[in-house]
Amino acid sequence: MDEQIISAIQIAYDPSANPALKRQAFDYVNQLRQEPSAWQPCLAISLQVPRQPMVIRVYCLEIVNNAVQGGLVDQQGLKTIEDQLMTYLRKFYGEPGQTDTPDPGTIVNKFAQTVTFLFSTFYGAGWETCFDDLLALTSTGSGPKDNYPGLIFYLTVLNAIHDEIGDQLLSRSRAEQDRANTLKDLIRARDVQKIARSWEEILSHWGTSNDVVAELCLKAIGKWVSWVDISFVVNQSMLELLFQQLERAQKVDPRKSEEQARDAAIDVFTETVAKKMPSADKVNMITFLNLETVVSQLVTCPPLRDSRASNYDVDLAETVAKLVNTTTVDIVKVLETETQGSPTWVKAEQLLVAFLPHLLRFFSDIFDEVCSTVLNAMNDVLTFLRRTSQGENASAQRAQMLLPILKGIFLKMRYDDTADWGQEDEQTDEAEFQELRKRLAGLQSAIAAADEQLYIDAISALVHDTFERLRSEGSGLNWRDLDLALHEVYLIGDLAVRGGGLYQKNKPNSPAAEKLVRMMLEMVQSNTGSFAHPAIQLQYMEISVRYSSFFEKHSEYIQPVLQNFLELAHHPSLKVKARAWYLIQRLIRQLRGFVGNAAEAVVQRLQDLLAIRAELPSEEDRDDMSSDGDSATDSTFTSQLYLFEAVGCICGANTVPSDKQVQYLSAVMQPLFVDIERNLEAARSGNELAGLQVHHGIMALGTIARGFSDFNPGLATQGSGVEPSPQAKQAFAQVAEVTLVSLTALNSSFQIRTAARFAFSRLIGMVGTQMMQQLPQWVDGLLTDSSTRDEMALFLRLLDQVIFGFKNDIQDFLDRLFSGLLQRVFAGISAATAGTDDEIELAELKREYLNFLMVILGNDLGAILVSARNQPIFDSVIGSIEHLARDVDDFPTAKMAFLLLSRMCTVWGGPDVVSATGQANGSVPGPQPALPGFDQFMITRFSPLCWALPTNPSFNSKDAQARQALSEAAGLQKTIYTKTGQQYLTWLQEKELRTMGMNDNMIAEYLQKLATMEPKAFKVFFAKFIAQGGQIPAAKASADLPGALPHTFDNLDELLERPSSIDPSTQPANLYDQFVVESVKMAKSKNSSQHNQAKKAHKNGIKKPKTFRYPSLKGTDPKFRRNHKHALHGTMKALKEVREGKRDAA
Structure with a gap:
């Protein structure tokens, strides 16, 4: 094998x-x-x-x-691995004079990993001699730790063991963490002393002669110190060895290995300081280690002496900064937890004063990575100073600490002298710098909270000095200084406009606002907008727009600032130019009442920028585009639209005469008309570029309309925009005509339909009722066979806007297009879906369809739904609503469906027969629906829908959206009841509820709730009724409880509402009767203490509702309370078991 x-x-x-x-x-x-x-x-x-x-x-x-x-x-296998591995290690790592080629570092690390896993599994029971075996590898005899291969392996294993059981950044399961804690406890009990002694021996023997061994040993000490006794590191002999390693920092040109050993030694101090311990011990340890002196010596060592020197060691700076950060954070923790003025607190304050210069030194380092290392400490210091300053006047001592920090922030906020703005290869550095600026701005805010006046004065001095230099030096001023000043002007606004605006009652609203006004004056008076650097020009425009209210009070500066913006709109840099196009629109909109006299000049100055040149996306752009995103090559047009909006905005200013408005509009719109006409035929023939040009033209015309006025006819009485003059309406009617012609010719194009829909929504308020005559043409153009569900939903939303604005004029038009429009919508709803996007669009279309019907009913246009022309589709409309009300896969839509049905009942159900709580309306003897027979229609068609959701097997009563849908279903029942009264209750009793398996008591209880509860309370009841019974048929399970109120009562108040048929004087027949008799008898007692005792008992026996409050029981008999509590608690437990089928009801 x-x-x-x-x-x-x-x-x-x-x-x-x-x-x-x-x-x-x-x-x-x-x-x-x-x-x-x-x-x-x-x-x-x-x-x-x-x-x-x-x-x-x-x-x-x-x-x-x-x-x-x-x-x-298994255990035997682990022992085998240990024996064979240690035999190999002793032979090749432990024997002196070994001539074989040593294992490479990769193999050493793998063996160390094997030993670590063996240790984790086997050290507790089986390999108790683990560290003795490893230590034996470090010496050639009984003498010092002189065996290099064994030392390297031993130290590698020590580092690996910490990573396995002591690394706090490693995520572990509860069982893994428990095992790690157990192993650490075993090490502390068995071997930690010999391990700590080995560190001292290794550093003594190898500390200055071998950098690799020294580094590995120091790394192990730095790791282990977090979970072993601090005395193993903080002792005289070990500290002497550590300080010896720090002396490496004084070398002018150290080797790389020396640098690594030096940094590891500093990390030991950092990890030692970070060790958790009581505040007094922490302060004493920092003092004992003399860390302030250590840091002072490191800061002045040759590699850190000059941050701009070529030999500046950034890695060392970060390492020392980490030590300063950790120490300062712990000092602040002591100051926050100890009592002010206590001996420990006083010592900590002295340490903070001593470390603050070091914190500022690294915070102000020219390298951002060094600065970022101490940001946490700086933030903690400022938070502490802010908290201690609350309720106190400014103090000189606090200012001495805050002002250097603020000046350090200014220094870091400034672009570095080596930074080049706007270069392609500098984009990553620029992004990182802007992110640093955001973090620094948070520190500035903390200083402002600690000493607002100091903050305001410091920024004011910086800005004033910079603008003075700008006046004297002009273009010779370093752009980085001016950029910093403008950035601070921008930031101080967070404080200046905190009260809601720059001015209140025509005066600056705060000292900060007053200073900001002076800074704005200096900015415009020094002609900052003409400074020839893109970063300054962008800052200038951003500030002018952000504090545009300044120009309302100093209108004499509007023309020069507007002129600067117009110049920058022609800037050669696309980045500056595109941003200027957006900001000029913002400026004109915000100062609309003050710039009307400049309308002609603005239109003329921007005329050359309004020529549209569509570009087809490149193949690369097509690959990168999202489904609805713009191509990269077309982003210029997106920015260009802001110019069209700016033109519309300034032309529509109230101070521009009507004839001039039309004249200026014509100068801009006429070229667009000509361009659309020129490209229309080519676009109809399939020319893609021509079609895109037409699309751009329509979008531009719609954007002009958006800028011209915010007028909405439906909001005319509520202070919306000013209605356009007849001349302006006629101009925009021409826009509507051109758009409609283009749409008719190119309605197969998704792009053209999108642009036309955009223009239509903006033209409604501009053209008025004249557009109503064209409404059928708009529908035909915007809704075609190829229209997506998303387009249908958006168009229905547009029609909602039209109905709202022109409900007195639209009825005839809407009546004519209603059936055709709904046929298209039904087709869209019934079409198959093919993915998540389709499902999202379908859900949106359903909701927009229901909302469309709701808007019709809400604007007194309900007659359209039942007109002679639309009568044939009425049943389809009702059927579609019923279908959506049953949809358990889309509860938001089901909720809207129930709301719509309730609205129909309100509109067509006639006057209320009874009130919501059952009081009869004497003037209305019976149902009088506006539509003949609608009373029965509500009962037979709408009412059963209320049970359709909860009886569906997929219904989940715990779903929050499901409960909302149930709430509206309950609202529908209430509405039907108010319109039909007893007729509805009779139907429920004889037909609806009985078919669902409810017995007489349950039916009577339900009808009583429906007839007497307020609508809000009944909605809560209905939701609980369903939730506690699961699905309605499950009500049978508790129907046999004597006099039971199934699934409903949760507290005493609900129980008291229940009419009891039990005679309190008789002997209770079962647990439920006992519960009812005792609770009702006590709760209805005139004896207030007994009443309160009953409530207390229910509080303990039943889950307390959030809105239910129980009186105090102070002074009552404890024994009585205890007995009653136990009795009712047992009763409730028994009743719960009955409901769950675990106990017989009798």
């Missing part, structure tokens, strides 16, 4: 092997992993002398390791 395994592995890993043979070999070697006995030949192969090739040994050791770790080896 050995030869077979060796041959299979050789073939499997031979690049030149026959593919078919190679597959067979792979199958064979993979099967070995599952074979319980495969470890035996694999162990022999891996230990064979002469040695097999490394790939064979590695794979064989992997098989052995999997078997040990996976529990495939």
